[in-house]
Amino acid sequence: MPTSFPPPTGDAEAEDTLSTLGEFGLIARLNAGRAQPAGTLLGPGDDAAVVAAPDERVVACTxxxxxxxxxxxxxxxxxxxxxxxxxxxxxxxAAMGAVPTALLVGLACSRDTPVDTLTALVDGLWTEAGVVGVGVVGGDVASSPTLVLSVTALGTLEGRAPVTRAGARPGDVLAICGRVGWSAAGLAVLARGFRSPVAVVGAHRVPDPPYAAGPQAAKAGATSMIDISDGLIADLGHVARASGVLLDVRSRAFDVPARLVDVGAALGVDPLRWVLTGGEDHALAATFPGPLPEGWTEIGTVRAGDPAVLVDGRPYEGPQNGWDHFTR
Structure with missing residues (x-):
């Protein structure tokens, strides 16, 4: 049966920040009235949650x-x-070919953080979790001068083998599912002090990953797969190194949306740069030995050779090759 955390007691309207609400009051507030899906056997309120794992394996990431x-x-x-x-x-x-089963959240913030801010943040977690039918089953809170949000996701392979970065083979087709370049364009707009076009800025604020495409690709025989979080070229580089192959991307395979073309013209940026190097869209890239599943687009090939990512047969010479926290 679905479980839920009981509503908090006291006058919620009078509690504005953590200094008045307190740690356990915050936990009660954030969990109040949340209905857990059937796969959550024991939700928040104990030392740990219990989540069904019918596959007897658990996929986990943070x-x-x-x-x-x-x-x-x-x-x-x-x-x-x-x-x-x-x-x-x-x-x-999804990039492992798995289906999500639960989320856990670690939250650190200062004592003067408005409770409404944290409530809205957790509302967002639950909204996105609801897209794939899972719940936020537990977590922790701590004091910090900086707002930090750490999320752990769990998933099930449903009896399939995981699709890793290490299986691409020469002769495979390289393909993507989902949009790329939109979040980077939105970030560029925000960095210039603008808040529109709304569609582009919105793509940076809330990505739209093709969750169902991961298991779909696994069922179709994908040999490798990865989530595009740091930029297409950068993330394909992980696949190339793990698989020991050369990936050749065809720039003409991308039908750059008119919206990105317009934003690029306004900011003086080639929109293809956002497509090839922009992160945080969370599209999926995979390699396939045969026909592509519906919704996937061929963007290149897998070849034998020293591990590398080429664009139109040459190393990409753009101004950036993806995000790295410690080399900037």
Whole structure:
């Protein structure tokens, strides 16, 4: 049966920040009235949650979002930050060919953080979790001068083998599912002090990963797969090195949307740069030995050779090759 955390007691309207609500009051507030799906056998309120694992294997991943590094609350609403944090993890589960089963959240913030901010942030987590039919089953809170959100996602392979980065073979087709370049374009717009076009800025605030495409690709025989979080070329580089192959991307395979073309013209940026190097769209890239599943687009080939990613047969010479936290 679905479970839910009981509503908090006391006058919620009078509690504005954590200094008045307190740690356990916050936990009660954030969990109040949340209905867990059937796969959550024991939800928040005990030392640990219990989640069904019918496959007898658990796929797990974690991402950490830090205010000022991964998000800005003057650029994104708290619920959008929550959705983005959930999406980053759920897309990693999908990239293994798995189906999500639960989320866990670690939250650190200062004592003067408005409770409404944290409530909205967790609302966003639950909204994105609901897209794939899972719940937020537990977590932890701590004091910190900086708002930090750490999300762990769990998933099931449903009896299939995991699709890793290490299986691409010469002769495979390289393909993607989902949009790329939109989040990077939105970030560029926000960095210039603008808030429109709304569609582009919205893509940066809340990504739209093709969650179902991961299991779909696994069922279709994908030999390798990865979530595009740091940029297409950068992330394909992980596949190339893990598989010991050369990936050749065809730039003409991308039908750059008119919206990105318009934004690129306004900012003086070639939109193909965003497509090839922009991160945080959380599209999926995979290699296939045969016909592609519906919704996937061929963008290149897998060849024998020293591990590398080429664009139109040559190394990409653009101004950036994806995001790295420690080399900037």
């Amino acid at each position: 991402d950490v979002l830090v205010e000022g590094v991964h998000f800005r609350l003057d650029w994104s609403a708290p619920d959008q930050v929550g959705r983005k944090a959930a999406a980053a993890n759920l897309a990693d589960i």
